[in-house]
Amino acid sequence: MRTALVIGTGLIGTSAALALAGRGVQVHLSDHDPDRARMAAARGAGTEAEPEGRCDLVVVAVPPAHIAATLADAIGAGRGRAYLDVASVKGGPRRELEALGCDLSGYLGTHPMAGRERSGPMAASADLFEGRPWVLTPTRGTDTEVLNIALELVSHCRAVPVVMDADAHDRAVALVSHTPQLVSSMVAARLAEADETAVRLCGQGIRDVTRIAASDPRMWLEILAANPGPVADVLAAVAADLEGTVRALRALDAADGAADEAAAGLEDVLRRGNTGRARVPGKHGSAPATYETVTVLIGDQPGELARIFADAGRAGVNIEDVRIEHATGRQSGLIQLMVEPKAADGLADTLRERGWSLRQ
Known part of the structure; x- marks a missing residue:
């Protein structure tokens, strides 16, 4: 890979551009907001100048709702040998591209599992993806050269490639990324109108649970709108646990004959939580160690x-x-x-x- 065009100079696009530029790739930057592209260029992510010809790689890093249209324009104009997007959902954009009649042999949907609470080019970093999973969703029609270029991008960003089916990816991120964001925001929302005395008691537990609630609401609205079904499915299961937990707590509060059954229900939720937490990969992606x-x-x-x-x-x-x-x-x-x-x-x-x- 010698040349790349990055369309969308937010956190992810600029971070990828910084990593590529750091490895000697000539990176061209494009954004609907010229000021963002200018900031990214000032940080050393590339140049705002238009590429003279076709680039080896086109990375589309725009919000999910604009992925298909942006890719269709780039593919139609023949701007690259390979086309990738880095959106947090994969099934929807591919189906939109198919509906638009695009030749998808040169396209590969990807998703770097990295981010932070801040957004924009000034929050970007060349090491944002280091050691993080980078999902690739090739199909039988994906050209081998495109997959190789995608793997080269992942290597330049020092990420870890993970190959998945697009719809399986969307169900997975609904569970491990999108639902946690909503639950964190819901818990944090309880603090908005809380008494100041209660807020002053906040400790590490509430800080851990609400850390990601500081994320940009507009960005998350776009992500959730692109993956509503799988997120709703996970939330429905969470809601069932919540409903059972509320009933158990009411029974305990009433101190009636159902107290033992209620305590058993609460214990079941807590123990299932232990089991699930133990499955979260630990250091270096290995099984969690006991320290x-x-x-x-x-x-x-x-x-x-x-x-x-x-x-x-x-x-x-x-x-x-x-x-x-x-x-x-x-x-x-x-x-x-x-x-x-x-x-x-x-x-x-x-x-x-x-x-x-x-x-x-």
Whole structure:
């Protein structure tokens, strides 16, 4: 791949352009908003100049509702050897392209499973996709050259290729991406009118659950509108669990003869939650490991994180994961260091010797 045209210079398009430009590909940028393309170019993602001829790759990174029309225009104009889109839904755009009578041998639907709460070219990063799954949805009619170019793009972005059927992909992201966004937003919406006293009690749990609720509503409305059926199916199952949970809680509140049955129903939901959470891939995509947590009081000041990691290194301990729980209104917090169980005692002893205050 020597040349690429990226149509749509938001977070995903600009991030892909930055990765390609960093690998020596001549990238041309196009956007319906010239200012966005100009910002992406200023960040080193490519040039706003029109390509002189056909590009090796055309990446369409526009909202789902505009994917088919944008691709149809590009294919009709012969702007590239291979055409990819990076939308978060795959079945709908392909069916729209088929209805438009497009030759789809040069097209491949893809979806990089990466993103962040902020959007736009200024939020883009060349390493956004590193280590993340990048779904490819080829069909029997997909040209081999197109698949190879797609794999080259994934390689340049240091992502991990995953081949799936388009409709299976849409059902999967409804479960692992689109429904969590809605549920997070629903929980966060309860805080909008909550008493200030209640809000001040927010801890790490509510922060974890509502983190993605900070995402752009307009962007998510476009995504959900492109995949409504599969998302509604997952939400219907969640709603059934919610309805049963509400009934169980009412029964417990009434303290009548149904209390034992209600408690059993609640326990079933919680245990199924344990089972599902245990299936979420852990470090490096492997099965979740069981770590021991060493919790340390840490000051909110420059150098503290570097110091505690350096002390862990002196102890010969690898930090497998980390979480910081901030103390509201205080210049301190708790850092939770997740390590292999056999390393926990040694790390705790070393940190105490180095003057750190540990917590249970």
